Amino acid sequence: MTRLTLARPDDWHLHLRDGAALRSVVAFTAARFGRAVIMPNLRPPVTTTAMALEYKARIGAALPAGCSFDPLMTLYLTDSTPPEEVDRALESGAVCGFKYYPAGATTHSDSGVTRLERAFPVLERMEERGLVLQVHGEVTDGDVDVFDRERVFIDRHLSRIVSRHPRLRVVLEHVTTREAVEFVRAQGDCVAATVTPQHLLLNRNALFAGGIRPHHFCLPVLKREHDRMALVEVVASGHPRFFLGTDSAPHARHDKESACGCAGVFSAPAAIELYAEAFEQAGALGRLEAFASHLGADFYRLPRNRGSITLVKEPWTVPASCPFGEGDIVPFRAGTEVAWRLDVPAGVA
Ligand code: DOR
Ligand code: ZN
Numbered sequence: 001m002t003r004l005t006l007a008r009p010d011d012w013h014l015h016l017r018d019g020a021a022l023r024s025v026v027a028f029t030a031a032r033f034g035r036a037v038i039m040p041n042l043r044p045p046v047t048t049t050a051m052a053l054e055y056k057a058r059i060g061a062a063l064p065a066g067c068s069f070d071p072l073m074t075l076y077l078t079d080s081t082p083p084e085e086v087d088r089a090l091e092s093g094a095v096c097g098f099k100y101y102p103a104g105a106t107t108h109s110d111s112g113v114t115r116l117e118r119a120f121p122v123l124e125r126m127e128e129r130g131l132v133l134q135v136h137g138e139v140t141d142g143d144v145d146v147f148d149r150e151r152v153f154i155d156r157h158l159s160r161i162v163s164r165h166p167r168l169r170v171v172l173e174h175v176t177t178r179e180a181v182e183f184v185r186a187q188g189d190c191v192a193a194t195v196t197p198q199h200l201l202l203n204r205n206a207l208f209a210g211g212i213r214p215h216h217f218c219l220p221v222l223k224r225e226h227d228r229m230a231l232v233e234v235v236a237s238g239h240p241r242f243f244l245g246t247d248s249a250p251h252a253r254h255d256k257e258s259a260c261g262c263a264g265v266f267s268a269p270a271a272i273e274l275y276a277e278a279f280e281q282a283g284a285l286g287r288l289e290a291f292a293s294h295l296g297a298d299f300y301r302l303p304r305n306r307g308s309i310t311l312v313k314e315p316w317t318v319p320a321s322c323p324f325g326e327g328d329i330v331p332f333r334a335g336t337e338v339a340w341r342l343d344v345p346a347g348v349a
């Protein structure tokens with residue numbers, strides 16, 4: 001196969017930042033995807049519907065003219081989020097869910113939830129009213145090995161959330177382990193997962209290939225080959241509750257190439273192309289469209305996009321860097337070839 005036309009895909013997990021950074025990155029996503037769930041870990045975090053509406057307007061203003069990209073907003077859950085915020089979020093029509101960051105788990109997560117119990121009143125209201133909970137599934141305890149944090153979060157916290165709130169729709173974001181895949185598979189229709197391109201394409205050796213590789217560092221961190229294979233197998237099987245979420249997370253080059261480099265892989269400039277590569281390697285290109293364009297919308301109970309994009313089997317080289325505000329940023333696979341190229345800029349959604 002040398003051309004692949006897909007219904008226009010969506011990105012169910014994306015970081016766009018704000019200000020000059022937002023203006024530098026948003027066009028990459030808008031050229032490929034019809035919609036994206038926009039993560040709320042700004043400073044200050046997007047904790048209210050009013051803040052989300054303002055942020056959505058800033059994203060709209062940063063889009064290239066004539067572009068039909070729809071940002072789906074999510075609110076940052078804190079210890080003190082009132083249940084009434086769920087009602088406001090729903091009534092706005094612009095907010096699709098709440099993001100649960102365990103406090104301290106990742107970039108700008110210090111206002112996150114410190115004890116699961118504190119979130120119960122909001123989770124109850126979400127369950128009643130049908131908003132989606134998006135979970136960063138890692139514990140923060142210093143005595144838990146960084147490679148075990150997802151597995152321990154599932155055992156200690158996620159299993160409690162899903163058994164206490166059986167009708168709450170939950171997305172375990174950016175799954176990285178075989179245990180996470182098995183957990184999600186074992187649940188009913190209310191529990192799903194997003195999968196990033198880097199976790200499909202790389203294992204943790206890529207962090208140390210010939211030296212430390214800061215542009216491969218994200219959270220949850222890359223895992224073993226055994227785990228990567230579980231992700232590849234589940235998406236290649238066409239499982240309906242595993243769908244596309246890039247977790248593209250831009251940080252300036254100097255913040256990555258540093259003695260204490262930030263977590264985040266910036267995949268937006270080649271996102272759908274990288275998934276095509278991963279699905280082709282797995283012999284499952286025929287499953288790409290459902291993963292990228294159907295299953296997420298179905299889980300979120302939103303209409304599938306109209307319009308399409310076309311990928312061509314024609315190698316191209318990802319730029320070594322891209323402008324990012326005043327500085328620059330190094331995208332995932334910088335300076336290397338990607339097997340599939342985006343042919344036509346995205347059509348009308
Ligand atoms: O690698 C990551 N980067 N993981 C996250 O959870 C947050 C993200 C970011 O915002 O940079
Ligand atoms: Zn993220």
